[in-house]
Amino acid sequence: MSALLESYVAGHWFRAADEGQTVLDAVTGEEVARVSSRGLDVSALVAHARDVGGPAVRALSFHERAGMLKELALHLGGHKDEFYALSFRTGATRRDSAVDIDGGIGTLFSYASKGKRELPDDTVFLDGAVEPLGRGGTFLGQHVYTSRTGVAVQINAFNFPVWGMLEKLAPAFLAGLPSIVKPATQTAYLTEAVFRRIIESGILPDGSIQLISGGVGALFDELGEQDSVAFTGSASTAEILRRDPAVQERGLRLGIEADSLNASILGTDVAPDDPEFELFVKGVVTEMTVKAGQKCTAIRRVIVPEPIADRVIAALSDRLSRIVVGDPADETVRMGALASIGQREEVRRAITALRRSADLVFGDPDAVQTRGADAEAGAFLSPVLLRAHEGADEPHDVEPFGPVSTVLTYRTVEEAVALTARGRGSLVASVVTHDPVVARAITLGLAPWHGRVLLLDRDDAAESTGHGSPLPMLVHGGPGRAGGGEELGGIRGVLHHMQRTAIQGSPDMLTAITGRWTTGSQREITDVHPFRKSLAELRIGDSVATMSRTVTLADIDHFAEFTGDTFYAHTDPEAAAANPLFGGIVAHGYLVVSLAAGLFVEPNPGPVLANFGVDHLRFLTPVKAGDAIRVLLTVKQITPRSSADYGEVRWDAVVLNQDEEPVATYDVLTLVAKTWPAEKTWPAATP
Ligand code: NAP
Numbered sequence: 002m003s004a005l006l007e008s009y010v011a012g013h014w015f016r017a018a019d020e021g022q023t024v025l026d027a028v029t030g031e032e033v034a035r036v037s038s039r040g041l042d043v044s045a046l047v048a049h050a051r052d053v054g055g056p057a058v059r060a061l062s063f064h065e066r067a068g069m070l071k072e073l074a075l076h077l078g079g080h081k082d083e084f085y086a087l088s089f090r091t092g093a094t095r096r097d098s099a100v101d102i103d104g105g106i107g108t109l110f111s112y113a114s115k116g117k118r119e120l121p122d123d124t125v126f127l128d129g130a131v132e133p134l135g136r137g138g139t140f141l142g143q144h145v146y147t148s149r150t151g152v153a154v155q156i157n158a159f160n161f162p163v164w165g166m167l168e169k170l171a172p173a174f175l176a177g178l179p180s181i182v183k184p185a186t187q188t189a190y191l192t193e194a195v196f197r198r199i200i201e202s203g204i205l206p207d208g209s210i211q212l213i214s215g216g217v218g219a220l221f222d223e224l225g226e227q228d229s230v231a232f233t234g235s236a237s238t239a240e241i242l243r244r245d246p247a248v249q250e251r252g253l254r255l256g257i258e259a260d261s262l263n264a265s266i267l268g269t270d271v272a273p274d275d276p277e278f279e280l281f282v283k284g285v286v287t288e289m290t291v292k293a294g295q296k297c298t299a300i301r302r303v304i305v306p307e308p309i310a311d312r313v314i315a316a317l318s319d320r321l322s323r324i325v326v327g328d329p330a331d332e333t334v335r336m337g338a339l340a341s342i343g344q345r346e347e348v349r350r351a352i353t354a355l356r357r358s359a360d361l362v363f364g365d366p367d368a369v370q371t372r373g374a375d376a377e378a379g380a381f382l383s384p385v386l387l388r389a390h391e392g393a394d395e396p397h398d399v400e401p402f403g404p405v406s407t408v409l410t411y412r413t414v415e416e417a418v419a420l421t422a423r424g425r426g427s428l429v430a431s432v433v434t435h436d437p438v439v440a441r442a443i444t445l446g447l448a449p450w451h452g453r454v455l456l457l458d459r460d461d462a463a464e465s466t467g468h469g470s471p472l473p474m475l476v477h478g479g480p481g482r483a484g485g486g487e488e489l490g491g492i493r494g495v496l497h498h499m500q501r502t503a504i505q506g507s508p509d510m511l512t513a514i515t516g517r518w519t520t521g522s523q524r525e526i527t528d529v530h531p532f533r534k535s536l537a538e539l540r541i542g543d544s545v546a547t548m549s550r551t552v553t554l555a556d557i558d559h560f561a562e563f564t565g566d567t568f569y570a571h572t573d574p575e576a577a578a579a580n581p582l583f584g585g586i587v588a589h590g591y592l593v594v595s596l597a598a599g600l601f602v603e604p605n606p607g608p609v610l611a612n613f614g615v616d617h618l619r620f621l622t623p624v625k626a627g628d629a630i631r632v633l634l635t636v637k638q639i640t641p642r643s644s645a646d647y648g649e650v651r652w653d654a655v656v657l658n659q660d661e662e663p664v665a666t667y668d669v670l671t672l673v674a675k676t677w678p679a680e681k682t683w684p685a686a687t688p
Pocket of ligand 1: 156158159160183184185187217233234236239241259260261297400402428483484
């Protein structure tokens with residue numbers, strides 16, 4: 002008898018008292034596991050997440066959370082063989098499993114790296130710039146994101162038992178939320194195995210991740226305003242969840258990734274001997290056969306110009322005839338089994354529905370040759386290609402969640418866009434064309450109906466990640482029928498879990514709340530030049546107010562000659578006088594910035610190790626010969642790097658002229674040592 006999968010609740014493994022639902026090996030039909038959550042205390046589950054997990058995760062900064070995700074990715078990477086062995090039993094080949102297992106671990110790495118690079122070492126994220134709300138600069142607005150105090154429930158489909166869990170977990174964890182993971186029963190044994198490794202590692206705080214093996218029971222009764230559910234699965238389950246009182250009455254946030262009739266469109270410009278023709282055919286066959294077509298992003302509709310439809314069908318059929326179906330653990334097999342016999346029955350029913358308005362042009366839905374496996378004991382199915390009749394409805398309605406696509410034809414670009422839109426919103430479309438005019442017309446026509454559009458041609462094919470691969474840095478989700486949800490998309494996926502709030506107040510209050518110095522806040526002009534302070538000694542608001550320097554015509558001439566920037570506004574008095582903005586010779590903006598550096602720098606070796614750039618540089622007022630400039634430089638933000646002996650310091654720089662008008666504003670970005678020999682008695686180089 003196989004093992005009854007357990008749930009993980011409030012720091013303990015929970016085993017249901019009943020026998021549970023039996024899950025069969027997709028390849029052999031043997032029993033793999035039993036699944037049940039009967040008797041699971043969902044109140045305790047949610048309470049533990051809320052009272053223990055949430056506070057523990059929220060106490061960590063974004064960088065600390067990112068560090069844990071990286072550690073977790075490294076840890077899971079050491080157990081891949083064990084995961085692959087189980088993945089074969091789901092019907093997945095080695096290549097399919099790589100998408101799921103390596104893809105999931107890669108998503109953890111990606112979020113770990115983005116969390117470190119794009120989020121502050123803090124628990125609050127600033128959204129956009131400060132908004133001035135009063136003339137005197139004493140009343141400002143700033144949007145901030147903070148962690149919600151609820152739980153993130155993650156309900157996944159059967160097709161990606163590892164990636165599905167990790168791609169939802171990583172952004173939620175970075176956002177400071179505890180997760181409750183609910184895998185689909187059919188492949189829950191693989192998710193449970195990965196989950197056990199996560200728990201054993203001890204990397205994530207107690208209560209930050211819990212597991213339900215089996216049904217969710219009365220879980221939704223426990224959920225409300227601060228909680229979210231991210232659901233991936235069928236449109237029919239999505240509909241049930243949408244109607245739940247937790248969503249309808251208690252403000253539970255529900256994100257949905259449901260079924261999707263993705264399309265690939267061949268441009269009108271492509272002839273059969275163009276490289277794009279081959280790329281198109283290859284792309285369609287890949288998407289039909291990877292994971293045996295059980296991918297939410299798989300190409301279901303193949304939309305081609307009417308005059309070459311026969312050539313496309315012949316080329317697709319030829320390629321499909323070479324796909325070896327069978328035991329996924331056999332390296333020569335290209336396509337494994339569907340997840341279950343029940344799933345195969347569903348796909349067969351979908352094919353029957355499609356055949357009401359389409360002809361079968363390749364494959365036999367009822368029979369398939371298999372290598373190394375029993376075609377009837379396992380959930381094997383031949384790839385199936387159909388050709389739609391003129392005006393067919395079914396291909397735009399029926400999702401065959403298996404290795405099945407339907408060819409549809411069009412005559413004009415407008416018709417191609419209109420046909421694709423009949424899917425009522427999809428996750429992804431690909432456009433295969435080498436003509437930029439066709440590409441723009443189709444892409445902009447499709448964009449309102451899709452979460453992602455892939456353009457494929459001879460120039461990007463070698464590096465293209467392909468139609469079917471959601472990437473952690475790009476959004477995954479689609480409008481309308483695809484569920485209307487959005488996941489991933491780099492830091493966007495983290496912010497989905499957080500609450501955006503507009504904070505209004507004085508500059509000092511905003512500085513205190515955001516941890517970032519706000520223009521108008523107090524500055525601390527200390528005896529010690531801040532360039533002589535280590536990261537440990539620097540404080541937000543530490544400032545330098547420099548002496549002033551008069552900019553001369555000789556300075557401008559010298560800079561023009563030295564750099565070769567002899568633009569007329571700096572060198573030709575007559576032409577410069579005619580310039581409507583300057584009315585005479587002006588200093589180069591870069592000269593102003595260079596002189597400013599000369600004014601604020603402290604030249605001796607010290608804790609400031611490097612200047613790695615400037616942000617938001619704006620030249621606001623022209624500087625003319627005879628103008629005197631000075632600089633106010635203030636520590637705006639301090640971000641230690643956990644993996645280095647230094648951190649980043651962002652300085653607010655304002656260059657003023659003799660009339661106290663700002664001539665340039667920007668942020669200076671430096672790397673500063675965390676510690677430095679005590680040198681506080683050194684005289685500051687500038688007052
Ligand atoms: P499903 O039957 O809707 O199941 C999805 C998940 O919902 C499973 O974990 C399932 O658990 C759970 N579930 C079912 N009824 C529930 C309820 N009343 N309350 C809470 N949870 C419930 O879908 P599926 O057949 O597994 O997946 C195939 C579908 O998913 C396809 O339509 C496909 O297009 C879609 N999909 C979409 C994406 C995407 O990103 N957009 C990705 C993959 C798949 P049990 O398994 O325990 O019933």
